Ligand SMILES: [Zn+2]
């Protein structure tokens with residue numbers, strides 16, 4: 538079954554996310570478990586967690602994914618920032634486990650001048666310091682490549698996993714269409730798509746891609762700019778997204794939109810758009 542949803546808020550209690558997801562037409566979804574631009578991770582209330590798990594089962598919403606705070610930077614050369622980041626990721630992983638959420642995704646970070654290779658090794662070494670709870674897979678998200686961010690290509694993500702003491706049982710990859718396109722992967726053409734999948738097979742392995750972020754891009758191919766657009770209204774366009782959503786190597790993954798929310802065009806509009814682009818199973 539096509540699993541498509543949106544990033545939804547947990548305000549008023551995490552159990553509220555289930556109904557919010559249904560309201561936008563989603564049957565899987567993504568949440569933050571703390572402030573997206575702060576370090577605080579909310580304490581998971583047991584009753585709310587139970588209501589969330591029960592509601593998700595009753596309303597057939599899942600699999601869920603927790604998105605890590607944007608402040609996390611495991612690539613950094615600064616020890617204090619690294620320590621804070623490791624603590625935040627650990628707390629978020631535990632929140633995911635407490636909510637029976639099988640996936641957690643975060644952006645690997647920026648090397649801020651230390652060099653790309655050092656940044657990649659930093660991520661790998663710091664991943665080793667995490668205790669990944671049973672039942673949770675930690676996903677590395679590919680990045681658009683702005684500034685000194687690491688993780689713009691599959692080989693680099695694969696290196697992070699190789700450096701770490703964890704393997705692909707505990708780790709995986711989440712691909713974001715906007716970031717892929719901004720980083721120069723042109724999957725909008727048949728050859729471009731084939732090349733991208735071949736590169737994926739030679740590095741991470743398609744089986745280790747476990748979740749997808751579906752976003753159009755405001756900026757052109759290779760721009761390295763991370764700005765999401767409504768599905769079909771950006772530089773990737775409807776045909777390019779259709780190719781991605783339906784590709785046999787990717788189509789079985791759950792997908793969430795992280796598109797802008799303005800007026801008429803919110804998450805419901807984009808989830809509906811994704812369903813229109815989906816070809817029958
Ligand atoms: Zn994303």
Ligand SMILES: [Zn+2]
Nearest residue numbers: 715716763764
């Ligand atoms: Zn993005």
